[in-house]
Amino acid sequence: LKDADINVIVSTNGIKFMDIKLKVFDRKVEKQETITTPAGSYECLKITYKTTVTFGFMNQTTSTIDWVSNSVGLVKSELYDKKGKLSSYSELADYSK
Numbered sequence: 001l002k003d004a005d006i007n008v009i010v011s012t013n014g015i016k017f018m019d020i021k022l023k024v025f026d027r028k029v030e031k032q033e034t035i036t037t038p039a040g041s042y043e044c045l046k047i048t049y050k051t052t053v054t055f056g057f058m059n060q061t062t063s064t065i066d067w068v069s070n071s072v073g074l075v076k077s078e079l080y081d082k083k084g085k086l087s088s089y090s091e092l093a094d095y096s097k
Contacts, residue, residue, distance in 0.1 A: 001027035001047075021054040035067045035075050039092040042069040044076075062087070 003025040010018035027049040035044045044067035052061045063084070067076040076091040 001029065001049075003027070019056075023052045023054075024049055025052070026050045033067075035069075037075060037091040037093065039072075039075075039095040042067075042072060042075045042092075044069045 003023065004027075005024075006022040008018075008020045008022075009016055010020075027047065030046040030048055032043065032045055034041055036042075047066045047068060048064070049066075050061060050063050052059065061082050063080040065078045065080075066074060069075050072092065072095055074090075074092070076089070078089045079087050081087045
């Protein structure tokens with residue numbers, strides 16, 4: 001998958017006071033697998049990528065694994081810090097049509 005860049009500039013009355021840069025890179029569709037959450041089991045694509053956020057002099061890089069289903073969208077997501085430690089996750093808790 002292609003890399004992506006996002007730049008957010010926050011200003012008021014023409015005065016810029018915040019500039020945030022986000023770079024998403026190394027995006028890969030790893031494989032297809034079944035993921036089970038409290039909402040049920042879903043056939044998903046496992047997608048991995050890295051993100052670098054630059055805010056002023058701060059630079060932070062994280063790694064993410066997303067499991068995406070064609071039928072419901074994002075089923076599960078895991079965010080890892082630069083040392084590979086799980087820092088947060090989310091998963092689908094309920095789903096109805």
